[in-house]
Amino acid sequence: MAEAKWYVVHTYSGYENKVKANIEKTIENNKNFAEQILEVRVPLEDVVEMKNGTKKTVQRKMFPGYVLINMEMNDDTWYVVRNTRGVTGFVGPGSKPVPLTEAEMKPLGIKSENVSIDFVEGDSIAVVAGVWKDTVGVVQKLDYSKQTATINVELFGRETPVEISFAEVRKLK
Numbered sequence: 001m002a003e004a005k006w007y008v009v010h011t012y013s014g015y016e017n018k019v020k021a022n023i024e025k026t027i028e029n030n031k032n033f034a035e036q037i038l039e040v041r042v043p044l045e046d047v048v049e050m051k052n053g054t055k056k057t058v059q060r061k062m063f064p065g066y067v068l069i070n071m072e073m074n075d076d077t078w079y080v081v082r083n084t085r086g087v088t089g090f091v092g093p094g095s096k097p098v099p100l101t102e103a104e105m106k107p108l109g110i111k112s113e114n115v116s117i118d119f120v121e122g123d124s125i126a127v128v129a130g131v132w133k134d135t136v137g138v139v140q141k142l143d144y145s146k147q148t149a150t151i152n153v154e155l156f157g158r159e160t161p162v163e164i165s166f167a168e169v170r171k172l173k
Helices: 015-029 031-035 075-082 102-108
Strands: 004-009 038-040 043-052 054-061 066-071 087-090 125-128 137-145 146-155 158-165 169-171
Touching: 004 015, 004 137, 015 038, 015 066, 015 075, 015 102, 031 038, 031 075, 038 075, 038 087, 066 075, 125 146
Parallel strands: none
Antiparallel strands: 004 066, 004 087, 038 066, 043 054, 125 137, 125 169, 137 146, 146 158
16 A cells, blocks of 8 residues: 555646545545545645725635645546546656655645544544633544544534544543
């Protein structure tokens, strides 16, 4: 099993979200790829725009025409991504994709180092940092690629799922 790395895929301009959806649909339809293609991202950034004298924060694509994919590179995954509608190719010399380096991933907010956790789904955890600090919840789902835990918190009298970084939680005894 090869190690999953981040690759950059070039798309037609304006097709980034369609490419992301098409690749995710392929993963959904063929479970073999779920373990090989881990995540597809269209990096966004918040930008403040002035319109009619008012400031408005909008999300804009950081790299129009590009999609980031965390995947194990092999002939099958290369073929699936390369032949996805809207994809023009991988970024790299010729037909050889080049993975992103740690330095290139850092400004994108992508962490490659794995945080070890001492809790599993069903455990009670306390949030020790961030907006949900001092909140207690039960782990519903763990996402190792994003390094987040989804817990249910009570909000306005209802159970609401919230995604929290592994670094912001600790297991309750």
